[in-house]
Amino acid sequence: MPYFDAASSAPLHPVARQALLAALDEGWADPARLYREGRRARLLLDAAREAAAEAVGCRPDELVFTPSGTRAVHEGIAGALAGRRRAGRHLVVSAVEHSSVLHAAAAHEADGGTVTEVPVDRMGRVAPGAYAAALREAPDGVALACLQSANHEVGTLQPVAEAAEECAAAGVPLLVDAAQSLGWGPAAGKWSLLTASAHKWGGPAGVGLLVVRKGVRFRTASPADERESGRSPGFENLPAIVAAAASLRAVRAEATAEAERLRGLVDRIRARVPALVPEVEVVGDPQRRLPHLVTFSCLYVDGEALLHELDRAEFSVSSGSSCTSSTLTPSHVLRAMGVLSEGNVRVSLPRGTAEAEVDRFLEVLPGVVAEVRERLGAPRPAGAEASAPAPEPELVVDSLGKRCPIPVIELAKVIGDVPVGGVVTVLSDDEAARLDIPAWCEMRGQTYEGERPAERGVAYRVRRRD
């Protein structure tokens, strides 16, 4: 049963399992105690810290274990902001950070701080010089900047080394969220803080890493605690920490070969999906990307129905479509990139994924997409439209109350009725339409003329170009 959602949580690496079992027997006692069980636990903890620090490329005393990647991010950002409070209260993040970073930024704003979101291009990549510009134009002294090493939804690698240089030149520490990439290799450049999450590389749940370079001002926001240099309160989750460190070392040993193999499989998906499925946009940087992750969006497809059908066909994938989110808004990453969000599928291959599984996915996908489109009454693929009935001079499509992808399907159905050069207006109150109608226009060579508030919802104007 092919599980293609490693970017959410990777299956446990065999080394992690083995180390966890051993540490359950040897590492259940309190490492702060002086008796033999405590000393044994302390040795395991010290060894795990050294192994993790070596993989990160830092000193062991710069690294603490946290209960999750999310907590590492929350506490890293809060601690760095508090430590640099005198420098100012401005925070710079990219628009495509993980939600944990954006939530920490929102908490900072709620607390009276200010935040700049650095935009990305259509590949999801921050432009060189963008961090320097954000630092220059900040309304207040900048306390901290954050940039992910690689995007978790589209796989695009970020120019971390360049951003770190730009930050260093401005005297601002850079926190790198390396959650998606640490299993593949250390983060580049001279960052100041780094966070990661063990269950993303095949380690167990319950372990994050927070690295704070010596000399970086840091003041822990949580109540005092003697464990983990005072930076991560609570009894250490030692068996999981041991398993996390052991599996990080193990995945690193396999990383080069496995990255090459998975890159080949992802290249196959990137090349074949647009050939097999009409009206697909593969998103994210085709070159500078994570080896195991590819994302594409299918026009006229309901993401939730697509995931459900793929699950029935035994493929587990995730989606940034609005209908798959609890808030019914499309992924902030796809939104920041300005790409299509409807019918979105993220495939992230765990280590060891068999070629045959990928091939079967490519076999199954076209039928599944076609079935979902059929069910929704989507228009036939481009160039195969039925001949149009009598045109109207100024067409209005009322899609109020209808959810993604229906507004775009209705737009596509009537565009043939509009004379070339004529305009169609789509009324929609679905948040995804704001992203998907312009994206559809770009994909189909139509002219998007903008939006304006309507009596109910928003009116989106599209001019037929051909």
Place this chain on the structure above:
Amino acid sequence: MPYFDAASSAPLHPVARQALLAALDEGWADPARLYREGRRARLLLDAAREAAAEAVGCRPDELVFTPSGTRAVHEGIAGALAGRRRAGRHLVVSAVEHSSVLHAAAAHEADGGTVTEVPVDRMGRVAPGAYAAALREAPDGVALACLQSANHEVGTLQPVAEAAEECAAAGVPLLVDAAQSLGWGPAAGKWSLLTASAHKWGGPAGVGLLVVRKGVRFRTASPADERESGRSPGFENLPAIVAAAASLRAVRAEATAEAERLRGLVDRIRARVPALVPEVEVVGDPQRRLPHLVTFSCLYVDGEALLHELDRAEFSVSSGSSCTSSTLTPSHVLRAMGVLSEGNVRVSLPRGTAEAEVDRFLEVLPGVVAEVRERLGAPRPAGAEASAPAPEPELVVDSLGKRCPIPVIELAKVIGDVPVGGVVTVLSDDEAARLDIPAWCEMRGQTYEGERPAERGVAYRVRRRD
């Protein structure tokens, strides 16, 4: 090898190990995802929450899993204080709470809040009516009160049900830290919030419980997160959560019989230690106490040396003596009780402790204590003092720069030199002396006349009574 420090961390219960292994295979995926691996993880999480809630005696939607008991305490206190900010900024705690509670209280004070510490008696127990009095006398509106179900250092049970009633009458929520007792049974009374820690009952590290009753005002202090009702951010540590819930159910099934058995063994220690070892004070309530825990302090003994010798004899115990703490201050619990802290030993028996292990401990202990006393040049047991040299009218013992238990040993050595009714002054800069000199006076029937600052350190005056 007898491990007698269950109150620090209990060895993993076999059911916890078994459940953890099963959940490693079934529960590594993201329970928020809709595909089969995610649904399977969600089922495990829901079942664990129901089992834990049943053991606590609350609704499943009132309980969230946190990464540790410490985090449950920190986040429970911060959330309750934030939720009741309008009611006031005063926090009431007992003086013998776990350090996680006191650290959260200190953080609240640093943030501008106020705190009352409710004192305890020589048994370590809060007096009935003490919470009502603290609420009445609070300088500001009281947002929250905290009381442990049982003390972690001396085992004394607290009057939680009474305190909950006193708090309810004042309209103040009571948070009960049930870390030491939840494995033995649910917390009594109508508390509002409850915290616990799985590795204290034989569950794995990495899991705490935070229960917030419906209707209790609560505002999570950490950044937004969709997991665990927004009260505990980060990817769920699912295998450990499953193991925690399964082991809680398992230890509860054995609790009545095992409590009775361990209570018998602890009674034996409580009765035999003072008979076998001279100059010992057994502390904590002899009746209203945890079944598996007993604490005693040995005069003229260095706690660290005692622990070291017991470890050599293969007994793992802990201590509240200043010399075993990283801050070189005696346990705040012993200090609040006003009992002797030097040569302190806490024995907390894990489930399944064999009678023979306890007997062997009682065999070994007298020799170990005698050896440590011998090495320190401690006076012979009471009534066996050597005849004194010529007395001086006003004796001063300079113990500056000497650590616990040396100042008390030097005091004991010269007290025979002081004429009955005469005074000896001990100069000491060791924090433990403040507690141990008065405690020694009480044990030995001497009159403690108080302290005053000296040119260096503190001068402690003791009048010879007999």
